Amino acid sequence: MASNIYDLAYELENALKNSQEYKTLQAKYEDIRMDPAAKKLFDQFRNIQMKLQEKQMTGQNISQNEVQEAQSVAAMVQQNPKIVQLMDAEQHMSIAINEVNKIVMKPLDELYGKMSQ
Template sequence: MANVYDEAYALETAIRNSNDYKELQELYAQLQADETGKKLFDNFRQVQMSLQQKQMQGEEISQEEIEQAQKQAQLVQQHDVISKVMESEQRLSQTLTDVNKIIMKPLEQLYEGFDNENE
């Protein structure tokens, strides 16, 4: 029987070799070569991460911060390469979500079966 960790590393390699990952990698390289786009994207990510951190810590997000985030989102949506990066990232993220569901299936079935036995 194969070691679970070996299988996980094989999955990592499969993800790296996937068309979705390769596309994202190419688009991200294009973005890194565009100084204006890179700054815009970095600022957008910084604002996003700051808001997520506040949310996770239970801090209130001000109206000003919300407006700043909305402005940043509008700016990045207008940049062609950034839009493509974000679309590509979303496709890869969906793939990873699907893979995670598959990986979690044994645990899910175990608990569902256990719950059904105790009813």
């Protein structure tokens, strides 16, 4: 094999950066970055998501106020077309990455599949 696994991983990184999914995501994020109101709302939404996820991962309780705040901001996010378009682009990128992950993991799936037979 001419390339090692890490060289191939960097090639994959470049392929992802050059994919239509990534270019669309990048353009949609730039649309938000250039709109101060959308950027502020998007940042608020992401901060709430990260805070709640961190609490969940560390086993901390999430208060009813935090749940209500998250729901309120999520509702506002759904009303902003630029953020909705960004989230749609994120979903498409995530699907592409998940498909690539399945391909990368196929040798292990096949190996362990044979072991259980």
